[in-house]
Amino acid sequence: MSKKSLIIGFLILLFFLHQDFWLKDNPSLIFGFLPATLAYHMFWTVAAAFGWWCLVRFAWPPEFEERDSAPSASLPKEGGAEE
């Protein structure tokens, strides 16, 4: 399995783990002040950032690097679209 597939799989898994039904009635306070569901979603947010970091680091599409070196177009011509 390629790195790209692994990272995409991780991000999709995260999407499903967002639905924290097992914590929805848990009133405990983590570290004495963070409601359990809030603490879980903070951790989840960090995991999402990690997933994006992996994508940027290991699976960035090479075609955009080529696009960077290409010159910018001038303004589009008016009326280019057809009706």
Add this chain to the structure above:
Amino acid sequence: MTPVIIVCLYLGLLIILGVVSNRFFRGSPSDYFVASRSMGPFVLFMTVFGTTMTAFAMVGSTGESYRVGVGTYGKIASASALIHSACFFLVGLRLWALGKKHGYMTQIEFFRDRFESRGLGYLLFPILVGLLIPYLLVGLLGAGTVLSGVTRGAFPEVFASTGGAIPPALTSAVISAVVLSYIFMGGVRSAAWANTFQTLVFMLMGLLAFILISSKLGGLSAASQMGDPGKAVRGGNISELQFLTYCLIPLSVGMFPHLFQNCLTSKSSRNFKFMLVAHPISIMITWIPCILIGFWMTGAIMPGTEARIIPEAASPNAVLGIAVGKLATPVISGLVTAGILAAIMSSLDSQFVSVGTMFTRDIVVHLMGKDRFSDKAMVWLARGFISFIVLVTFLFSLAEPRQVFTLGIWCFSGYASLFPLVFAAIYWKRATKAGAYAAVVATAVVWFLLFRASDYGANTSYLVGGMMPVVFMFAACVLTLILVSLITKAPSRRTLVKFFPASKV
């Protein structure tokens, strides 16, 4: 009085920033609208993040957490951590590349070209601008209620009818005037610079408010013990289906016209890398303090008294302003208020520039031709239309106010339900002009019918079959786009070669 002086000094600072950015303004529409595609990674991220976080993120999140508990973070903020970055990667980056290659400045220019239709632009323009008005309204309402909460009792003689507080309408007018002044001077470059500065300000001031309020309430644990235990859980406040269907709403960033324009200012695709990773973490830093303050306020009492900090009848919009006004020293209160206004103005500026750009390029220039106007005239046309939209929004803000969070959700739902259009335009060769028309019309009709059924946003708990209304708007867009595209003529070979050069056409 002290908080008002600090806020005035802050607004003055922004005007000076506008004057400085004006010295870099080259006078061309390209510079006014997309800053000559010259922004680096830090400014790009701060602009996009500052634009995404508005009154909704600070005033709205605190109020919603106060109303339905800490599940508010999961239902919209943490979902955004994954989905916003996905939109930047799957849509923003691709549109940046297409914009650079073909010279687009607005979404409508892209859609017109991709779907081979001028008329589609005229159909989309009122919808995109119309949906932006509630978003602008969220900012103006948020600014007005926060300053009103902080200054309650400060001017008993001047503003007797509001209990001595600065009237929300006055705050809205001043905020609009300040934002207009600095974007008039430097366009999107001014907005980007101001956003970078203001994003830093509101993140720092949000943390300052959090530390100060928790310390006044006896520390983090003591503050959380005061919160209503029923609001520390999601059960009983937000149903499973509602929580799940909220995940569609962050897709709105893929269709925000102002974010499209922000993405076009990027100098390089590499700038998006930083944004993808920093955006989720920044969402957490901005939202968590507000969510916890909202939770604490569900039961917090004034230190040394038995009185609740938030009066029973208080509007959720006013919770943050009241908490800061009652618990902070005047100087801190002024700084935090400036921070909240920074969050609001950092969105208003990009939105103002965006409506001006769309009107100038997608309507006026498109109808009358580019050669009829000098560069200077085009910039002035944009300024004129921006002023008109600001005036319309200001007049709406004088009507019966809506809850900031709810109004924001309706606006985001509209944009999110159009997301399939931009996604199909980029990735589905078979998406056709007729499919695009059908999808836009169906989405707009369903949005309006549901918005009307919610009493134009007054019903803050409006759901359809236990789900967020966005599900039905989104489904209308997807189904019509697919069905109509499949039974109508495919795009021309010229268009397919232009937008899908790597694939076989």
